[in-house]
Amino acid sequence: MKPLDLSLHLVTDRNLSLGRDLLDIVQAAVQGGVSVVQLREKECATREFVELGRAVSSLLQQSSVPLLINDRVDIALAIGADGVHIGQSDMPYADARRLLGTDAIIGLSVESEAHAQAAEILDVDYLGLSPVFTTPTKCELTESLGLEGVASIRRLSRHRLVAIGGIHHENISAILKSGADGVAVVSAICSASDPLQATRQLQQKIAV
Amino acid sequence: MKPLDLSLHLVTDRNLSLGRDLLDIVQAAVQGGVSVVQLREKECATREFVELGRAVSSLLQQSSVPLLINDRVDIALAIGADGVHIGQSDMPYADARRLLGTDAIIGLSVESEAHAQAAEILDVDYLGLSPVFTTPTKCELTESLGLEGVASIRRLSRHRLVAIGGIHHENISAILKSGADGVAVVSAICSASDPLQATRQLQQKIAV
Numbered sequence: 234m235k236p237l238d239l240s241l242h243l244v245t246d247r248n249l250s251l252g253r254d255l256l257d258i259v260q261a262a263v264q265g266g267v268s269v270v271q272l273r274e275k276e277c278a279t280r281e282f283v284e285l286g287r288a289v290s291s292l293l294q295q296s297s298v299p300l301l302i303n304d305r306v307d308i309a310l311a312i313g314a315d316g317v318h319i320g321q322s323d324m325p326y327a328d329a330r331r332l333l334g335t336d337a338i339i340g341l342s343v344e345s346e347a348h349a350q351a352a353e354i355l356d357v358d359y360l361g362l363s364p365v366f367t368t369p370t371k372c373e374l375t376e377s378l379g380l381e382g383v384a385s386i387r388r389l390s391r392h393r394l395v396a397i398g399g400i401h402h403e404n405i406s407a408i409l410k411s412g413a414d415g416v417a418v419v420s421a422i423c424s425a426s427d428p429l430q431a432t433r434q435l436q437q438k439i440a441v
Numbered sequence: 442m443k444p445l446d447l448s449l450h451l452v453t454d455r456n457l458s459l460g461r462d463l464l465d466i467v468q469a470a471v472q473g474g475v476s477v478v479q480l481r482e483k484e485c486a487t488r489e490f491v492e493l494g495r496a497v498s499s500l501l502q503q504s505s506v507p508l509l510i511n512d513r514v515d516i517a518l519a520i521g522a523d524g525v526h527i528g529q530s531d532m533p534y535a536d537a538r539r540l541l542g543t544d545a546i547i548g549l550s551v552e553s554e555a556h557a558q559a560a561e562i563l564d565v566d567y568l569g570l571s572p573v574f575t576t577p578t579k580c581e582l583t584e585s586l587g588l589e590g591v592a593s594i595r596r597l598s599r600h601r602l603v604a605i606g607g608i609h610h611e612n613i614s615a616i617l618k619s620g621a622d623g624v625a626v627v628s629a630i631c632s633a634s635d636p637l638q639a640t641r642q643l644q645q646k647i648a649v
Contacts, residue, residue, distance in 0.1 A: 325491065
């Protein structure tokens with residue numbers, strides 16, 4: 234198995250895709266250089282989620298980009314996705330790992346140092362630090378971690394870290410300097426007028 | 442494995458439980474004679490659903506009543522439930538069967554003769570006929586099947602049939618006479634002033 238490239242995640246949001254077909258956005262993002270695609274659907278019927286997941290999975294077959302499913306272990310199992318990204322209100326990590334097996338990629342969102350500390354005993358593949366900056370994607374009012382929060386969690390955690398929340402090409406460098414191994418974006422790609430160019434621009438900042 | 446008693450399903454709905462603890466209602470329903478418990482949670486975070494499912498499963502350990510999970514195959518797998526009940530917008534039957542295995546109980550909702558016809562080739566454990574009568578539980582405006590609809594599906598289907606929707610102790614007999622093998626209720630137990638007595642009253646009508 235080749236090492237997991239966590240540098241740039243696309244997290245999908247059809248509501249933020251300006252009415253465009255999600256598959257076109259995923260295709261552009263893959264062409265532009267995302268290293269992970271995470272399919273996030275919070276209000277979609279299971280049947281539709283399965284169908285969408287299969288379509289994205291099929292599109293990604295031609296690339297080496299892994300597909301993660303947000304929250305729903307059943308969708309990941311049904312479509313044979315590479316893994317899941319789970320949050321603190323999703324399935325407990327131990328259950329998800331047991332159902333998905335040792336080879337699956339499992340990322341876990343942490344929103345505080347306490348969460349990150351609790352994750353030290355877990356063999357997660359990465360921690361998602363959320364939110365690093367304030368963001369229109371998350372409705373709930375979670376306090377943002379900021380660059381200092383990323384740096385603090387970097388000091389205490391043995392895991393690889395992916396930052397999410399309010400990330401765009403102008404703040405990526407600072408986030409990586411603070412200790413993140415990669416970033417995840419939603420609107421910076423989904424809402425971009427040109428998702429391919431936007432992804433390239435993000436990836437260029439990461440490659441520096 | 443003993444034969445599955447489909448006579449009386451409790452389908453849970455915390456919103457219709459008048460603020461009472463769902464575990465108390467399930468306990469009363471089991472004591473009163475329900476033969477299946479189906480846990481239905483449409484707006485609950487996965488973590489909470491897992492925890493609730495484990496609590497209900499633990500409660501049912503002392504009985505012979507199987508636990509089915511509505512829609513969510515991941516919850517069923519995580520907590521080791523006996524099976525799932527899926528609808529036309531949930532995971533496709535073939536995927537659910539593959540993930541849960543041949544021993545799992547899988548019920549499928551059908552809302553029309555066409556749905557029932559399409560289910561003839563599936564090895565489902567039962568069909569849920571929904572809704573038989575109009576009901577406050579379902580927000581969507583699906584046309585009700587009525588007793589004639591139950592009778593028509595009885596004639597065309599090889600499967601065991603469980604009717605749901607607007608069922609109470611005064612119409613159970615007519616539904617069973619129309620060809621249903623059992624009934625599923627939500628508010629007739631969850632919203633009853635005395636769930637134990639309400640269940641006994643329903644089971645008495647079925648046993649006649």
